[in-house]
Amino acid sequence: MTREASSRFTAYCIGIFVAALALCVGFYLGGQRPPIDQVLILGLLFAVAENRSVELPNKSSLSASLMIAMTAIVLFSAPAPNLGPLVVGLCGGLYLPQLRSRDWRKVLFNSANFGLSSLAASALFELIVPTAPAPAFLLAASIPVALLYSLANSALLVPAMSMLTHRSLADVSQEMWVSDIQILPFGFLGVLLGELYLNLDGWVVPLFVAPIFIARQAFASYLQLRAAQEATLSTLVRALESKDRYTAGHVERVARFSQYMGQELGFRQSRLERLRYAALMHDIGKLIVPNQILNKPGKLTAAEYDRMRHHEFVSVEVLRRIDFLAPVVPSIEADHSGGSDPNSSLEARIILVADAFDAMTSTRAYRRALTQEVAFAELRDKAGSQFDAECVDALVRSIEAKREIYGAGFEGDVADFKAPPPTTGTGSAGLGDLAQDSERVS
């Protein structure tokens, strides 16, 4: 960060923090007196919630602090509708890593941001919620209030991120203006806790917060395991890469094309993920093919060819051992036998098309890559017989919509071949008819 940008960021942090403090003093002088014990309990919970936030795979974070802000809004509605939520929100800046590293600017900024966002949400709550509302009305009111909290939070964050990352406000806004629905349950729970606190006092807070904290711990462990799962698949790709650079690139591209088709066919996120894993693992059997055979420039002997073909059996056997991938095993079997089984799962048929498309649009020692148009034409020609027509359409539509081009002249990883590959030849995915038998290499 340049000195000028750093100074601007410092001024911005101090500015909004001083504004928040000034508002605190103003509300206090105006006669608002939130009960100190309630402020301490909720302030502590707000800080704990922020310190225990969970980072999601999309780099956003999930925190229960909105729930505490909503509790404060409900709880302090009568005695201190502005000062209570503002002070509780200010405690959210007490983020231990930033305190330890003495990053005071971020501490001030976060404190002010949470405080002012809580204040804005509280103002809306006071505006739309009458005295002694029905519980159902209160729960419904939590939706716009929570959304305004999120909006105010982003509005203060965008200039800060713009200064820190040297990007325009518009650029940062596109990433930050996320009024995602994941915050709404927290708003709902916060209102419930606030009502409970009002009626039964603070002893209910641990009872309410304990299962949420436990849910958070389990969710964080789930995210860690997901990362471990991803790491294991990366290890697989690296293992393939260490043997044969083409195969590693191939499985990654097959995974990408499969995802394109899955998205086009309206798969949900979890199904897309399963499809990607299956596609990444569809050639796992190649791990057991000796390097000498996999990278042999010349013709394979009959024994070597048998060992090469053994990888198909291994791929199937390995995938069978993973419950959530078992439904796609038929695709691997069909892939290796060179035809699509109409009774196999949709995932299976997708991988078959992705595998064939990549085989045609990649250059191998035995054949140069075809152009995208030729590959599309070949897929369309065999749609309904060798390939699932719906999957072929989905792939073509998706690639055309993304304006991506694959095939001859657009390959990402072309290996250096000692002899130029012929323009025709066999590929995987049962595309043997692209070559004459006499031209087959293996």
Added chain:
Amino acid sequence: MSIRTKVAALALAAAVVALAVEVAGGDPQVATLAVLAAGVAIGELVVLHPQGRAALPLSFAVFTVLVRAGSPVQVVVVVVAAELVASVLRAGPISVRTRAVLFAERCAEAFAAGAVYNLVTTLGRNREELGVVVLALTLAAIAPVVVADLVAYARHREIAPFRARSADLAIVTSGILMAVGYDGIDGDGRLGLWGPILFSIPLIAAWYSFELLASTRRSFEQTVQALAAAPELGGLVREGHADRVAELADSMGRVLDLSSSDLERLRTAALLHHLGAVCLDEPDEGFTLDPVEVAMAGANMLRASEVLAPAGDVVAAEPLLHRPPGVADPPPAALPGMILKVASAYDELTEGDDAHASWAVEALYTGPGYVYDGRVLGALERVLVRRGVLDAR
């Protein structure tokens, strides 16, 4: 029928009964008990699966509401009816005997909650005071867990450790809160049936997180095991070697009091310790792969990812000597590697057959003293004695 369909059907049935009672002007208590019966049955189908302890049904939390809402006779009737329905709806190939045993167990757990609740409220002279109500509800919420523990101990002579009890805490706190929400305290905070419904949301969030965790753990373990199987299916390693070594190393690690994170990386390392074999060129006829090269190739692959790097360190430590000549003490961090080394060597010596255990242990002990760690060999012996494949010395 999927669990989701069964839950929806039960919820619908309860809503219909409650509505019919309301329309017919019947006793509202009947509607309440019908909804709670559906809650118990649903809670039997929706189960928390925490790691390191047996599954916990959400019905435990509903029991706490039920004992507050109904008389002892009503509690018995509702529990028996709901558990019978749940016995029929329970998924999976479960024998009639198992269903009957589970039915009896659940009834005992619910009745224990009711008995404890009534005992405390009687001793508290049925006062609607905060202390009395909260104590009664807390003990009622804990009672089913205690009974479940006693049953588990009677069956397996084992009780889940304290660190694996987070799901218990979620069930107990939610049960208390749901019961408080139902009838409030001394007239305050009474929400009727909306109380347990609304305050079950945090518990359902916990259940959802545990479900995600359990399914991801299963798929992660299977992915690692599948990756481990590749060298075996390719004939590079004896079949089942990785699984056997992982199990043995895990038992030895427990004997040596490794932390749970160390055990985790040891297990992953044991499963993948021969993965490096697939990356190396096949040796010429009559030669074998160099174990150091295999370990280092595998370790490098694992170390390239932040999450698996600790397992990579264990794999890299495996071929190292326990105490190289001239070095006084082995590095303490290398213990998981030493365990892996001994477990792998044992499996290779026995060729996967524990019938050769005695000979293999003898061979490991008589090897040069700097190759295998004495403590680790001791742990191996203890594990094998426990398995009954080796006589205690």
